[in-house]
Amino acid sequence: MMRGLKKLADHLTTDFLGGPKPWKLAWVINFQKGATLVFLGLLMWWYENTSTAAWVYLALHGSYGLVWLLKDAHFPDPGWQNKVTIGGGLVAFFGVLFWYWVIGWLLISQPQTPIYPLPGPIWLALCISLCVLGCVIMIAADAQKFYTLKYRKGLISEGIYRRVRHPNYLGEIMIYGSFGLLAWHWLAAVILVAVWLLVFAPNMVAKEQSLSRYPEWQDYKKRSGWLLPFL
Template sequence: MAGGTVFMVGLAAVLVLMTAVWLASVQRRDASLVDRYWGLAFVLFTGVVWGLSGWPLHGLWIVLPVLFWGLRLSIFIAWRNWGHGEDGRYTAMRAGRSERAFAARSLVTIFWLQGALVAVIGLPMLAVVQADGLWWPLALAAVLVWAVGLGFETLADTQMARFRAEPANRGQVMDRGLWRYSRHPNYFGEIVVWTGFGLLALAAGGWWALPSAVLMILLILRVSGVTLLERRLHDSRPGYADYVRRTNTLIPGPPRG
């Protein structure tokens, strides 16, 4: 099946998933449900395009990494947010709107938009499964890069979860473990993961898919990740300014001072 057709079917599958999640969010009045399905949407997109491409064996080079990464991310976010209600970002979007108006708006600007982003950012997955094969030395290096990133973000998330579980740490700045060397080690790990996905696309000859991996990295840095969180923490965490002074923003390094 032609790559364009495969992409469109994959996109349609993700939009169906996001529409179902939107229906659940309307019932529960919790638009942040979309965050729990972000990783799973990539798993779905990758599985669909792999199947429509004839289940090529070399596709496992990217199918398995996406499966492990997507499941871990969705399970972690669901566990972390369980019982905490809607994320403040979405609550702020509700302000001044009726339930019906917000529901209609959120379908397009939150759920369908994220579904479309999954398909566009997922082009490295399409590039790999549609290729005739991969240059295995680069593919092996790419998977090693991906594994380092996944391990890094998993450890960072685990350390933060343990820190937050201690009542004495409420409102305090996390500056232990990996967080001593980077203010956002989880996002650093995520960027390394997507660098690995981009390298896999390159190993398949899919240079045209590299901008998608770059887009994901830019979203992490400038939109939904580092920049947004830095702004919130400056306002809500006493001592965060001092933490900023002595700790690298993203790339781990020795503390200053």
């Protein structure tokens, strides 16, 4: 099932509707990441929402977009460098990336700050901590992967990959999880779970199938976890 989802996603975001392939998938992703700060600022202006929660969300999600651009400029993911059709780029944007903006809209468009399970300052502190830790894990994982494979091909089983096989996805889940917790809306949960199950999970399964060709894979798999150590 996961393999089928991966093939479908690759087709929809690469070859959908056919025709010329004028842009890289990275350009579509970078546009969404880089425009997030402006988009959220416009939402705050339009809805006249200057609450603390809105400002914190703007800072976290907007800054994450800038962090992504810095990452892509210095150690880009080779998987995003493929050229895609116009239809494929639109599917990638409106089928996945656009929905991340919806999470911010869910928070900022509301006249009142959501009622969080914990006192507001504590909840905001938890969300900020989760986002910062997620950014560090994601950046460290992508940087290690890029520079290791640049000079030595093969299985990466040391550093931040020592106990977790997919630390980059773990970081992304923590980052967007913090955005969802800030919005505290059922639709945000649906969006995130859908992306994690339909996009992240198939990609991780495909990666493990590819890595299984290395002789040391089985030993590495036994001593590491999928997203958390020993899990």
